[in-house]
Amino acid sequence: MALVLNEEQRLLAETARDFLEQHAPVAALRALRDSRDASGYSQTLWQQMAELGWASVILPESHGGLEFGFTGLGVLLQETGRNLTASPLFATAVVGASAILLGGTEAQREEYLPQLAAGELTLxxxxxxxxxxxxxxxxxxxxxxxxxxxxxxxxxxxxxxxxxxxxxxxxxxxxxxxxxxxxxxxxxxxxxxxxxxxxxxxxxxxxxxxxxxxxxxxxxxxxxxxxxxAGEWLDTVLDRGRVALAAEMLGSAEEVFARTVAWLKERVQFGVPIGSFQALQHRASRLQAELELARSVVLQALATVDDNPQQLALIASLAKAQLNELVKLATNEAVQLHGGIGVTDELEIGFFLKRARVTMQIFGDTGFHRDRYASLCGY
Amino acid sequence: MDDLDQFRGDTRQWLEANCPPSQRLPSTPEEQYWGGRRGEFASADSRLWFERMRDRGWTAPEWPTAYGGGGLTPQQGQVLKEEMKRIRARSPLYSLGLWMLGPALLEYGTEEQKQKHLRAIVNGEVRWCQGYSEPGAGSDLASLQTRADDKGDHFLVSGSKIWTTAADKSDWIFCLVRTDTTVKKQEGISFLLIDMASPGVSTTPIALISGESEFCQTFFDNVEVPGENLVGGLNKGWSVAKALLVHERKLMAEMGSESPRQEVPPVHAARDYLEFVDGRIANSQLRSDLVSFEMRMHAIALTHMRGFEERANGQQSTVGLCMKYLGTEAVKDKSELLLAIMGSRGLGWEAPGFTPEELDTTRLWAGSKAMTIAGGTTEVQLNVIARNILQLPQPPKAATES
Structure with missing residues (x-):
C-alpha cells in the first residue's frame, strides 16, 4: 500500500514534528531574517538534524545512510514545510545526495556520501x-x-x-x-x-x-x-527534487490551511464566528478537497521514486504542478480569509505566502510541468 | 496460499467459464438489465449471465445467504469486484434495490421486511425507485410535504414526489413521508415502502435538456399503504434516509470516476478532431485545457485509491466526503472539454451529419449538468465538508442539510 504510511513512517513524522516545533518553528525563520544571519540557517540545527539521521535519510546503509526511502524523506519534508524550516536538507540531502548517488562513480560516492551523512558537507x-x-x-x-x-x-x-x-x-x-x-x-x-x-x-x-x-x-x-x-541522469535528480519539494509544499499548505480554519472558528464579526458564513465555508471546503487530491499525488510520487522509478517523470510533473497550484491557492485564501491581519508582518501567514511563491519557481512552474506531462502523454 | 488467494483462483476460474464473451464488452444504457416485472433482457447472453450470477447469490455478493445473497466477506466481495473488472464483466443487474434500499433494509428493516423484499431484489423480480425530492423540497429535503396519515393498520398517503428515476418502469417505491407536522421538520418524517400498483399512484415522465426522460413526477392520491411497510419506526425516517444518502453519494462518486457509458476519452477525441504540429496539439488553449483535465483525473483516481487503501487499512478516511463533489464536477468538466475539442461536430442533435458517438457526446454534455445537482448539489456537499470535516460552526438560522 503506497498511499498510507506504515508504522515506522508515522513514528518518524511524530519525532520530526516534535523536534521542529521545539527547535525550528516559523519564529526561527523570522529571527534569521531579522538578524540578517550570514548563513541563512542555523548550523546547530543542521548538526542536530544530521545526528537524527536526516541528512542521510535516503542514502543506502552501505554509505552510512538510514535507507528510509523517499516516503521517509517526504514525511520529514512535510514537517519542515509545516514549520518553514530553513536548512540544507533540500539542497544537500535531497538534490546533492541524489546527484552523487545517481551520477557519481563508486569512488565519488565513497568520498562524499559519508561526509554528507555526518552533516560535514553541504552541497x-x-x-x-x-x-x-x-x-x-x-x-x-x-x-x-x-x-x-x-x-x-x-x-x-x-x-x-x-x-x-x-x-x-x-x-x-x-x-x-x-x-x-x-x-x-x-x-x-x-x-x-x-x-x-x-x-x-x-x-x-x-x-x-x-x-x-x-x-x-x-x-x-x-x-x-x-x-x-549528465543528461542521462540529471532529469531523475530533478524529478526527485520536484517530488521532495512537493512534499514540503504539502506540509506548508496543510499548515496554512489549518491556521486559516482555526481563524474562521475564532474570529467573531456580526456577533458570530465568521466560519459560520456559507460564503467562507465553501471556500474552505473547496480547499479541503484540493488538499485531499494533493496528499494522494504526493504519496504516490514519493513511493514511485523508491518502487517504480521508470514511471517517475510523469508523476513528478503531476506532483509539482498540482502542488504549485495548491500552495498558491492555499496562501492566497489564507490571507484573504484572515482579513486585515492577514497582510501584517506580525502574523506568520505572510511567511507561508512568500515561501510558496519561491517553491513554485524551483525546478519548474506549473506551465513547465503541464507542458512536460502533455508531451510525455504524446500530445 | 491463504483462503483469499484460493477464493480468487476459484472465482477467476468460475468467471472465465461462466461469463459469456458478449458480457465482457462495455454496455450501452439499452443493454443494461434493471429487472422488475417489466424488465427485459437485451440478449440471450444477458439473461444467461444474469441467471448464473443470481444462482450464486452474486447479484448481491455480500448480502447474507438467508436473503438470497452470496454471503461473501467484504474482502471476498472486493476480490470478486476486482476479478470482474479484470475481464471487464458487466454488472448482471442494475438496481436501486441492490445499491440503496437493500443496505438500508439490512440495517433498519424488520425480519419480515428483509424476508419479503431482499430476495426479490437479488432475484431481479422487483424494480425499485426512490421517492425523496418534492417540487417544494430539493436541497431542503427535510421540508417535504407528502402526508401519510396513520389510520391504525394502514397509512393514507397524499402528495407528489419528483425526480423519481424510472418510476414509470418500477414496481415499488421507497418514500420519505410526513407523519407528524407538529414537531421539528426532521423529526416528523417516516420511511415507507409503497407498491406502485396500489390504486391512486400515477407517474408522468419529465423531459430533460438532454432529450431523455428517465425521471418522473409521481403522484399519490389517497393511497392505502399497509402499516407493515413502515421501515425504521414511526417518525424515524430521517435516520434511514441519511444512511441511504451515503450509499447514493458513494455511487455517484464512483460513476463520476468510471465515466458513464462509452464517452470518448478526451485524449482520443483530441487525436481525431484537433490539428497536431510536431506531435503537439496546435491550439495551445485546448492543449492546456486537456492536460489540466487529464492531470486532475489522474489525481482523482489516486485519491480514490488512497481512500480504498485507508479503509482497507482500518484507518478513518476523510476522502469519501469529498469524492462526490470532485467526481461529479470532473464529469461536467470532461463534457465541456469534449465539446470544445469537437467544435461544431460536438453540437449535433440528430442524424444525419453526425456520427453516433458525436450525438452521444452532445446528449451526455447536457445530461452531465444534472450530476452536480442530483444526490445533493455541489453546494450542499461543500456544506457537509465544512461541517463534518472542518467542523466549522453552523450558519446562523441555517436550514439543515445532510
Whole structure:
C-alpha cells in the first residue's frame, strides 16, 4: 500500500514534528531574517538534524545512510514545510545526495556520501541560467585543458549557493544550449579562485545566490561520473527534487490551511464566528478537497521514486504542478480569509505566502510541468 | 496460499467459464438489465449471465445467504469486484434495490421486511425507485410535504414526489413521508415502502435538456399503504434516509470516476478532431485545457485509491466526503472539454451529419449538468465538508442539510 504510511513512517513524522516545533518553528525563520544571519540557517540545527539521521535519510546503509526511502524523506519534508524550516536538507540531502548517488562513480560516492551523512558537507546544485526553469539551456562551459577543466559561465537561483561547501555545476563539455547531450556536472569547491558568489535576498528569506565562474580551474577528475553524460541522469535528480519539494509544499499548505480554519472558528464579526458564513465555508471546503487530491499525488510520487522509478517523470510533473497550484491557492485564501491581519508582518501567514511563491519557481512552474506531462502523454 | 488467494483462483476460474464473451464488452444504457416485472433482457447472453450470477447469490455478493445473497466477506466481495473488472464483466443487474434500499433494509428493516423484499431484489423480480425530492423540497429535503396519515393498520398517503428515476418502469417505491407536522421538520418524517400498483399512484415522465426522460413526477392520491411497510419506526425516517444518502453519494462518486457509458476519452477525441504540429496539439488553449483535465483525473483516481487503501487499512478516511463533489464536477468538466475539442461536430442533435458517438457526446454534455445537482448539489456537499470535516460552526438560522 503506497498511499498510507506504515508504522515506522508515522513514528518518524511524530519525532520530526516534535523536534521542529521545539527547535525550528516559523519564529526561527523570522529571527534569521531579522538578524540578517550570514548563513541563512542555523548550523546547530543542521548538526542536530544530521545526528537524527536526516541528512542521510535516503542514502543506502552501505554509505552510512538510514535507507528510509523517499516516503521517509517526504514525511520529514512535510514537517519542515509545516514549520518553514530553513536548512540544507533540500539542497544537500535531497538534490546533492541524489546527484552523487545517481551520477557519481563508486569512488565519488565513497568520498562524499559519508561526509554528507555526518552533516560535514553541504552541497548546492548550480543549474539555472535564466529566470525560468530550463534544465538543458546550459551555456556554462567546462573546457578540458590537459589534466584540468576550465569553467566559465553564470548561474542564478542557486539554492544554498552562498553557503554550500561544494557546488555541483551543470556545465557543457560539448554541444549548444538546448542539447541534452554534452552536459557534465562539475564539482567545484565554493572557495575556488574565480568563483564570484553573490547572495540574493529573496522574498522567502531563504538562501539563494547568483554565481559567476571566471576561468575557474578544477582537476579533470572533478566531473561527476562520465564526462558529457549528465543528461542521462540529471532529469531523475530533478524529478526527485520536484517530488521532495512537493512534499514540503504539502506540509506548508496543510499548515496554512489549518491556521486559516482555526481563524474562521475564532474570529467573531456580526456577533458570530465568521466560519459560520456559507460564503467562507465553501471556500474552505473547496480547499479541503484540493488538499485531499494533493496528499494522494504526493504519496504516490514519493513511493514511485523508491518502487517504480521508470514511471517517475510523469508523476513528478503531476506532483509539482498540482502542488504549485495548491500552495498558491492555499496562501492566497489564507490571507484573504484572515482579513486585515492577514497582510501584517506580525502574523506568520505572510511567511507561508512568500515561501510558496519561491517553491513554485524551483525546478519548474506549473506551465513547465503541464507542458512536460502533455508531451510525455504524446500530445 | 491463504483462503483469499484460493477464493480468487476459484472465482477467476468460475468467471472465465461462466461469463459469456458478449458480457465482457462495455454496455450501452439499452443493454443494461434493471429487472422488475417489466424488465427485459437485451440478449440471450444477458439473461444467461444474469441467471448464473443470481444462482450464486452474486447479484448481491455480500448480502447474507438467508436473503438470497452470496454471503461473501467484504474482502471476498472486493476480490470478486476486482476479478470482474479484470475481464471487464458487466454488472448482471442494475438496481436501486441492490445499491440503496437493500443496505438500508439490512440495517433498519424488520425480519419480515428483509424476508419479503431482499430476495426479490437479488432475484431481479422487483424494480425499485426512490421517492425523496418534492417540487417544494430539493436541497431542503427535510421540508417535504407528502402526508401519510396513520389510520391504525394502514397509512393514507397524499402528495407528489419528483425526480423519481424510472418510476414509470418500477414496481415499488421507497418514500420519505410526513407523519407528524407538529414537531421539528426532521423529526416528523417516516420511511415507507409503497407498491406502485396500489390504486391512486400515477407517474408522468419529465423531459430533460438532454432529450431523455428517465425521471418522473409521481403522484399519490389517497393511497392505502399497509402499516407493515413502515421501515425504521414511526417518525424515524430521517435516520434511514441519511444512511441511504451515503450509499447514493458513494455511487455517484464512483460513476463520476468510471465515466458513464462509452464517452470518448478526451485524449482520443483530441487525436481525431484537433490539428497536431510536431506531435503537439496546435491550439495551445485546448492543449492546456486537456492536460489540466487529464492531470486532475489522474489525481482523482489516486485519491480514490488512497481512500480504498485507508479503509482497507482500518484507518478513518476523510476522502469519501469529498469524492462526490470532485467526481461529479470532473464529469461536467470532461463534457465541456469534449465539446470544445469537437467544435461544431460536438453540437449535433440528430442524424444525419453526425456520427453516433458525436450525438452521444452532445446528449451526455447536457445530461452531465444534472450530476452536480442530483444526490445533493455541489453546494450542499461543500456544506457537509465544512461541517463534518472542518467542523466549522453552523450558519446562523441555517436550514439543515445532510
Amino acid at each position: 548546492a546544485l548550480a543549474l539555472e541560467e535564466s529566470h525560468h526553469h530550463r534544465p538543458y539551456h546550459i551555456a556554462t562551459r567546462a573546457e578540458r585543458n590537459g589534466d584540468s577543466l576550465c569553467l566559465n559561465g553564470e548561474k542564478c537561483f542557486v539554492l544554498d549557493g552562498h553557503s554550500a561547501d561544494l557546488l555541483l555545476v551543470v556545465a557543457r563539455t560539448t554541444g549548444e544550449p538546448g542539447d541534452r547531450e554534452g552536459l557534465s556536472v562539475v564539482l567545484v569547491p565554493r572557495d575556488s579562485v574565480g568563483v564570484d558568489c553573490q547572495r540574493t535576498l529573496m522574498v522567502d528569506s531563504r538562501n539563494a545566490a547568483n554565481i559567476r565562474f571566471d576561468n575557474v580551474t578544477v582537476p579533470a577528475t572533478a566531473i561527476l561520473g562520465e564526462p558529457g553524460a
